[in-house]
Structure formats: structure tokens, C-alpha cells
Amino acid sequence: SQQGEEDPQALSIQEGENATMNCSYKTSINNLQWYRQNSGRGLVHLILIRSNEREKHSGRLRVTLDTSKKSSSLLITASRAADTASYFCARRRGQGAQKLVFGQGTRLTINP
Amino acid sequence: DGGITQSPKYLFRKEGQNVTLSCEQNLNHDAMYWYRQDPGQGLRLIYYSQIVNDFQKGDIAEGYSVSREKKESFPLTVTSAQKNPTAFYLCASSIATGGLGEAFFGQGTRLTVV
16 A cells, blocks of 8 residues: 555454554655544544654553554553544655655444 | 635535535645545545645546635535546645644545436
């Protein structure tokens, strides 16, 4: 994939469990972003991690970045039914890093 | 309230017709983007613009056209040359800082060919 790969494509867990989603990419980055999309809606930005950062936290979200492996992961702790959504990683590429491209996403379902 | 607005929410097109999707933002963002999303899939970049009167093709520009006459507006025209236009279309904007800046999205337009 030109954008990068996310895995798994779909993830179903019980409420209260942790959810981990992974994103791999092919070319160098200066930052990587994670977004959330509720069904039939626009995307909402969650967190941005820069290439010189290894880990970043925001509430129940934890993002890690391993530039040597060209991969990132998003961890949602203590999941809730309201976390059910699709999650996408995104990065910029092209001249001046102008193009913002997205992966295929992970569809997360939290079962009550 | 600042934000990005797409209209209409639902759009039906007959085969052979051109249709235009509206995208307006009042965030004072320089950069704007159009994406296409098919069911269960990720977002594919159609066109993007970093400044007024300038725009670039994305990864799937064939059958689409855009204009950027005003900073606030970035309309997308789906032409009759687009053979499979039924999809969910998303517009986004961001500050243009050479790689930084989160994108803000509209709520999307669902286009159906009838």
C-alpha cells in the first residue's frame, strides 16, 4: 500500500480490555498522526507523534513510534463501548510534505 | 463556531451528469484536501491545495476537478468521466506548515449514482 498498512483490519474486544492497533509505513516521516472515524462521519484527530518522539500519551491513548522499524502503535486502555470506531494512521509525503495520506484503518468494536 | 462544512450531506446523480460538492472552512487554513472513501476502506486522496489559485492532483484525480478561488472554499466536481463515483467524499483542511498540523474534517457527502 502506498499509504502504509494498518493491522489488524478489524478488532473486537470486551469492554474494559485494552486495544492495540498497528501502523507501518514505507518512507521516512517527520510525524505520524492518528485519527478516529465514527461510522458515516468525518475523521477526528487524536494524537500526533513527531519522528524524534518514541511515546506520547493523551488520556487513555498511548502512541508509540519506532522509526527504525517504520511502525507505530495506538493503544487504548480500559476500552469503552463508545470507543467503537475506525482508527487510521496518517502521514505526510511528497514535496514539502504537503500530501496527507491515510492507511486502510482498523475497525474496532467494543462489546459491552 | 469555527469549522469545516460540507454540503449536501446526501447527493444523487444520474449517469452522465456532473455534480459539485461544496466544502467551506472558516478556520483560516491554507491547506485543503478532498478524499474518497469506499465502504470499509481507507481514505484516498483526490486533490489538495496549499494556497489560493493552486492545487495538485492526489492519487486518484481522474474524473474529478477542483478550484480554489477563495481561501475558504474548495469545491469538488465529479465529472461524467468518473466511472464509479458512488462513494463517501470527505473534505479536510489544515494549516500549511510543511508537515505539521492536524487536519480538520467535514462530515462528508455521500454520493450515489442512480
